[in-house]
Amino acid sequence: MEATISLTSQDVTKQDPTALxxxxxxxxxxxxxxxxxxxxVVFPVETVFxxxxxxxxASSTLNICEVVKRAVAEVLLVPYYFMAGRLNFNHGSNRLELVCNNAGVMFVGATSxxxxxxxxxxxxxxxxxxRFIHRPGLYKSLDETPLFTIQVTRxxxxxxxxxxxxxHAILDGKSAxxxxxxxxxICRGEGLKTHVFPNERTSLRARNPPQIKFPHNEYVKIPKIPSLATSFTTQNQTSPSPLIFSNKYDHKLFHFTPSMLKSLKDKAITKTSSFEAIVAHLWRARTKVVFGNTDELSTVLFAVDIRKKISPPLLAGFVGNGVVTAFATAKVRDLVERPFCFCVEKVREGGERVTSExxxxxxxxxxxxxxxxxxxNGNNFYVSAWWKLPFNELDLGxxxxVHGGPIVSGNDEFVLLLEGNGGGINVWLGLEREKMKRFMNHVFDI
Known part of the structure; x- marks a missing residue:
């Protein structure tokens, strides 16, 4: 893999944050x-374009910081007023709530x-x-932490x-x-692109009494959470865990060309999507190096959009989380020994399991x-399909x-599927060093 530049604080000069x-x-x-x-899903999501x-x-962008700042303060925060609010843990209801107290969106102008x-x-x-993101303090309590920060670096x-x-508690990928x-x-001078912002989330309120009709292995009860690093924090916990930025992992980018993806889909025998094929392949390859006991269960998690699956459907332009976690699980022995089509079918079943009920x-x-x-639990992992999100047409005028994507962290629970050159998929994946060495022997075994 090509070497990447390591930026220092001297490379980016930031102004003091301004509250909008x-x-x-x-x-x-x-x-x-x-x-x-x-x-x-109460955790920060960092994205840079x-x-x-x-x-x-070149001179046309001399005032780019001011253009973005005014667009946010004067126009965007009219319909998106709630982004200037704060999360609050209500001890009476034992729930997080979004308090629209206008505490502010934090804006930073910077030069490089x-x-x-x-x-x-x-x-x-x-x-x-x-360094192109404004982090308002990693270990502040939720009610002190801005829900939205913006940094413009020229x-x-x-x-x-x-x-x-x-x-993520406020916006999923599609809403963001x-x-x-x-x-x-707004920055292009064309005003708001949309004019309806459904932020009414009570359509996703629990039933009374609750009716749990399926086993939900994709979630874990909070009392059973060990002290391992996870991006998914509890509702009244500071975020994120300091272990998220551990350096004990090796991270690598693996590029799957369109021909590789076609080969995987052909191996699946039945008609399958690129997403199902790549998730099944990574699940199988990772399972081979992470587990020692072939009788253990291996699980892969991934998001499924429920906007049109749920009845009644969520309103167009729904603001909030219109996704739930789906899962595929199987014994290690079956994943390793049975044909690839078995892995693909398990992933497909995981997606199809997500009905309105x-x-x-x-x-x-x-x-x-x-x-x-x-x-x-140290073995399960979450596949995040960034390449599916409609970020690649962002145009400020x-x-x-030339590129947009997430800021990566130092843990191994997330596998990112990113847009690759020429229609392929780039896979960003972290594992402990010895496991990564073994994984590299399997990842391109197609």
């Missing part, structure tokens, strides 16, 4: 109900002594790109980076993408047990988007 407030925050102050699905500007137009080209291949995940070439931190596209539209059962299970996705 909604000009139309509700009076009296509003408190928004958060669904049990929201409550299960890089824009290239032709040398002849580097040119965009100095960053090298932007498609290679780089943990030091966190490079000496005129190109710039747009870095966001959001909280819609907000980013609205911001881009299943979603209602998930919500009810979470009402009773207040659980989180089950990645914290200044320059051309």
């Amino acid at each position: 407030f909604s000009p139309k925050n509700p009076i009296p102050m509003e408190t928004i109900f958060l669904s049990n699905i929201d409550q299960a 890089f824009f290239q500007v032709p040398p002849t137009k 002594r580097l040119a965009l080209k100095d960053l090298g291949n932007l498609s290679l995940p780089n943990a030091s790109f966190h 490079f000496k070439c005129g190109g710039f980076a747009l870095g966001f931190m959001t909280n 993408s819609e907000m980013f596209h609205n911001l881009a539209s 299943y979603v209602r059962s998930v919500v009810d299970w979470l009402e009773v047990y207040k659980g989180i996705p089950s990645t914290c 200044f320059g051309r988007l």
Whole structure:
């Protein structure tokens, strides 16, 4: 894999953070109900976008920080007023809630002594790109932590980076993408792209009494959570765990070309999607190196969009978490010894299991047990399909988007599927060093 640049604090000069407030925050102050699905994914999501500007137009971005800042403060925070609020743990209801107290979105303007080209291949995940994100303090309590931060970093070439931190409890990937596209539209001078923002989450309220009709191995009860690092934190815990940034893991990027993906799909025998094929393949290869006992169960988790699966469907433009965690599980022996089509079928079954009634059962299970996705046993892992999210057309009217993606962390519970060149998929994966050495013997065994 190509070497990546390691940025230092000298490479990026940041101004002091500025709080941006909604000009139309509700009076009296509003408190928004958060669904049990929201409550299960309380962690920060960091995303950065890089824009290239032709040398002849480098001066056009001299005021890019001010353009973005005004777009957020004067227009975006009218419909998205709740992004200036804070999470609060209500001890009476034993739930998190979104308090629209207009405490502010944090904005940072920055400059870099580097040119965009100095960053090298932007498609290679780089943990030091966190310098293009404003982190408001890793270990603050939730009610002190902004739900939305923005940093605009201008490079000496005129190109710039747009870095966001959001909280997954408030926006899932699709909702965040819609907000980013609205911001881009405002910056282009075209106003809001959408005008309806359904933020009513009570349609995902638990039934009374709860009716748990399925086993939910994809979640773990909070009392059973060990002290292992996990991005999924409990509802009244500071976030994230300090162990998230452990350096005991090796991380590598594996590129699967379109021909490799076709080979995997052909091996599946029955018609299958690229997602099902790559998840089944990674699950099988990872299982071979992580488990020692072939009678153990191996589990892979992944998100399924429920916007149209649930009855009645969620409203178009729904703001919040319109996804639940799905899972596939099997004995290690079966995953390793049976044909590849067995692995694919298990992944497909995991997705098809998510019906409207299943979603209602998930919500009810979470009402009773207040659980989180089950990645914290050291063996299960979560596949996040970033390449499916509609981020690649972000256009602020200044320059051309050359790359957008997540800021990677130092744990092994997430496997990221990123957009690859020429229609392929890049897989970002971390394992303990010895396991990674063995994994590399299996990952391209197609």
